[in-house]
Amino acid sequence: MESRAIARIALLAAVIAVLGMLPSIVLPIAAGVPITAQTLGVMLAGIILGPRHGALAVLLFVFVVLLGAPLLAGGRGGLGVLFSPSVGFLIGFVPAAYVAGLVMARLKTLPVFAAALVAAVVGGIVVEYLCGIIGLMAIARMTPLQSLVATAVFAPGDVLKALAAAFVAEAAHRSYPAAIACRS
Template structure:
């Protein structure tokens, strides 16, 4: 892997970490899973870096968190986060970024905004929610329907994050098309 790719991966891992500095909102009925801005970073990682590098950026962040760095919203970090009700969402970030990048690549003939919006919704919402639901069922001991209902509270905010990711991608694509890999 070339140096430029490693720098971009590290940069997006840092971006996701910085988004964790924004205040999180805890939802008691969702097993205490917080609403954070970090999924915006996951969406952007997939859109901008592509499937493989986007997933690697998220994986890098998760590994640093596992080592104890308090980089998740609310200053959370360490191995304890892997036993919390939000573990499914956290682990889902990796395939979420991968699928976001894959969908973005497959939709390369579309204009940037609709391609990025659809990619962010499929990878950054659907894939992450599927993993999050499984985590809620396993850790919070919610029934499948309860877990599904609990995650519906996240939909409005995540749709806004998907729109923001698409707008940012469109702006980046307009000013520097190579940023999205479309100039190749």
């Protein structure tokens, strides 16, 4: 792997970490899973870096969190997060970034904004929610319907994050066309 790719992977992992420093909102209906800005970083990792490097950036972030760095919203980190209701969402970061990158790569014929929006919704919302629902069912002992309802609370904010990711991708592509890995 070339040093430029490693730097981009590290940079996107850092962006996800910084987004965790923004204040989060904890809703009781979602078993304590917070609303955070970090899924925006996950969407951007896949869209900008592509499937493989995007997933590696998120994997790097998750690895650092599991080592104990308090980079998750609310200053959480360490192995204890694997036993919290948000574990499905955390583990889902990796496949979400991969799928977002894969969708972005497959939609080369669409304009960047449209492709990035679809990629963010499919990877950053659908895949992320699927993993989150499974985590809520396993850890919080919710029924599938309860976990679906709890996860639906995040939808309005995540749609806004998907739009933001598409705007960022479009702006990055306009200012530096090689910024989007699958478009260069």
